Amino acid sequence: MKHLTAINRKAKRVEEYIAVNEEEDDVFALQQGPPQQRPHYPVGCSLVFSPGWEVDVTGGTAGLCQPVERDLYDCYISCYWPAQVPDHLNNYPDWTSKCANATKDWRKIDLVFP
Amino acid sequence: MSTFRLGEFHPFSGGGQDYLYLVPSGAIFALDPLSHSLLGQLKAGERSQDELITNTTAQGFAAPEVEETIKELYQAHVIANGNGFPAEVQAVPMPFPLQTLVLNVTNQCNLSCKYCYEFGEDRVATASTLDGKPKFMTEETACAAVDFLLANSPGRRAVHLTFFGGETLMNFKVVRATIEYARAQAHAAGKYIDFSLTTNATLLTEPVIDYLAENHVGVTISIDGPQEMNDKLRVFSNGQGSYEIIAPKVKELLAKHRTRPIGARVTLTSQVVNVKAIYRHLKEELGFHEVGFAPVTTSPVRLYAIGNDGLRTVLEQFTELAQEYLACALRDEQHGFSNVSDTLQELHAGVNKSHPCGAGLGLLGVAPSGDIAPCHRFVDSDTHKLGNLATGIDRTTQVDFLERGHIQRKPECHTCWARPVCSGGCYHEAHVRYGDTGHANLHYCDWIRGWTDVCLQIYGEIAARNPKFLAHFEERKAI
Numbered sequence: 001m002k003h004l005t006a007i008n009r010k011a012k013r014v015e016e017y018i019a020v021n022e023e024e025d026d027v028f029a030l031q032q033g034p035p036q037q038r039p040h041y042p043v044g045c046s047l048v049f050s051p052g053w054e055v056d057v058t059g060g061t062a063g064l065c066q067p068v069e070r071d072l073y074d075c076y077i078s079c080y081w082p083a084q085v086p087d088h089l090n091n092y093p094d095w096t097s098k099c100a101n102a103t104k105d106w107r108k109i110d111l112v113f114p
Numbered sequence: 115m116s117t118f119r120l121g122e123f124h125p126f127s128g129g130g131q132d133y134l135y136l137v138p139s140g141a142i143f144a145l146d147p148l149s150h151s152l153l154g155q156l157k158a159g160e161r162s163q164d165e166l167i168t169n170t171t172a173q174g175f176a177a178p179e180v181e182e183t184i185k186e187l188y189q190a191h192v193i194a195n196g197n198g199f200p201a202e203v204q205a206v207p208m209p210f211p212l213q214t215l216v217l218n219v220t221n222q223c224n225l226s227c228k229y230c231y232e233f234g235e236d237r238v239a240t241a242s243t244l245d246g247k248p249k250f251m252t253e254e255t256a257c258a259a260v261d262f263l264l265a266n267s268p269g270r271r272a273v274h275l276t277f278f279g280g281e282t283l284m285n286f287k288v289v290r291a292t293i294e295y296a297r298a299q300a301h302a303a304g305k306y307i308d309f310s311l312t313t314n315a316t317l318l319t320e321p322v323i324d325y326l327a328e329n330h331v332g333v334t335i336s337i338d339g340p341q342e343m344n345d346k347l348r349v350f351s352n353g354q355g356s357y358e359i360i361a362p363k364v365k366e367l368l369a370k371h372r373t374r375p376i377g378a379r380v381t382l383t384s385q386v387v388n389v390k391a392i393y394r395h396l397k398e399e400l401g402f403h404e405v406g407f408a409p410v411t412t413s414p415v416r417l418y419a420i421g422n423d424g425l426r427t428v429l430e431q432f433t434e435l436a437q438e439y440l441a442c443a444l445r446d447e448q449h450g451f452s453n454v455s456d457t458l459q460e461l462h463a464g465v466n467k468s469h470p471c472g473a474g475l476g477l478l479g480v481a482p483s484g485d486i487a488p489c490h491r492f493v494d495s496d497t498h499k500l501g502n503l504a505t506g507i508d509r510t511t512q513v514d515f516l517e518r519g520h521i522q523r524k525p526e527c528h529t530c531w532a533r534p535v536c537s538g539g540c541y542h543e544a545h546v547r548y549g550d551t552g553h554a555n556l557h558y559c560d561w562i563r564g565w566t567d568v569c570l571q572i573y574g575e576i577a578a579r580n581p582k583f584l585a586h587f588e589e590r591k592a593i
Contacts, residue, residue, distance in 0.1 A: 003183040004143040010464020011141035
């Protein structure tokens, strides 16, 4: 090796190993763990406790989906969360038709009995 | 076409030279300007080989040189391409040959140090686990332990016996008889055996000191510094400090016992964190060869527990004292701060530990009853018992203990660059903090990384400015 200088004993062993295996294209000189898994950014609700993410992206609670009136439409129109809101896509397309403004008219929304 | 990304390493510098500490191999390489430039480019993200060559030749380097450097970096796993490397999970090679046996020759002590892991509030051996068991190891049990060590160390030329307590010298008669027996048996088995013990120094007398010196028994003294610090927690049962009793005895030991280096072992607590003052006293005033420090193992709620602020103070003081070590090393002189020399030893070897230590592998602890434990800190704990001298090691329990302690089982460690040397940290510490020997010691992570970084910089500076000093670390200690 010309550009890396082995300093400690393990580095010297790595260097020797590389020299011996020079001919092979991909030398596995060392044991190395699997490729790192990086976290992805979630879109939508979490798997179990939607919409109750425990913390928001800043680690606090201010940006959480609050279980309040205005969330009705979030849940109803965009994702349909069974047991919390009726199924808008298939069975209850008119569930919110009497409710123009959820924060004012939410009392007009009735229960459904599937 | 190959696309490269950075592999896993920790960059550091020392003595004006840039280095890489490769994870997980533990290899340390020095960089030249060309490799340094390539790594700088990859910091921003993945780059193709062509891009790297174009950018680097623009800085005045020749293309064949650049290609050669990329190959070297790839081969040493400094950089990686998209495929990653195969993961290998090592099975523990069983049975693992023993190297060291620690005999707790008694679980009794004439001191009542408040933080003691055998008697303090966080002890693993309780009244119920000690009930009905012997308090002092008999000569018969100790000799059986010697036979056990010799029989279970196939392939090892040298083995080691350590005497521990309680207070070891409260059973000195058995220590002496065991050393004589062990020497004869080892000779017959064609093995070399050496001995060491740890003591609180209260029972050192002239004949004991003479015996230890004549028999080349390594001695470690538990002492926490000058009187006002030592006597805070290292007290007799009536609360009286132990310093006045031990100081003259320690001086006599250090004057007479010249066949092995004598070390001091300091336990740092919230009340005792003045590392430099303690070192000065023990090294320069009392004359210890080496001084090693360890923070107390305890539940965080105890008054003597060192909190995060305390740990930061300890790291600052360690760093200052380590600079003195460096200055000595550059002058080819020995310095007695053993936390540095121990870490440099491991960095020089390039350890990449599957387990934090040798407990349960090459090292076992033996209780006065003959029960076998992973190490001296777990003796007389029923939950951690790995067998008995009479019945041998329970391999199922041993494998379970080792599997839980394996680095592959500690996901928190998998993104940490210090894992080759730390591997999750002390099992006993983990047990006390988290109730599980296999838990990573997360409360120490910043400290371990900080300290390893300090030691890497010192190592780098020595390698750049006085490389011949590194020969001191060539001889492998038991790691």
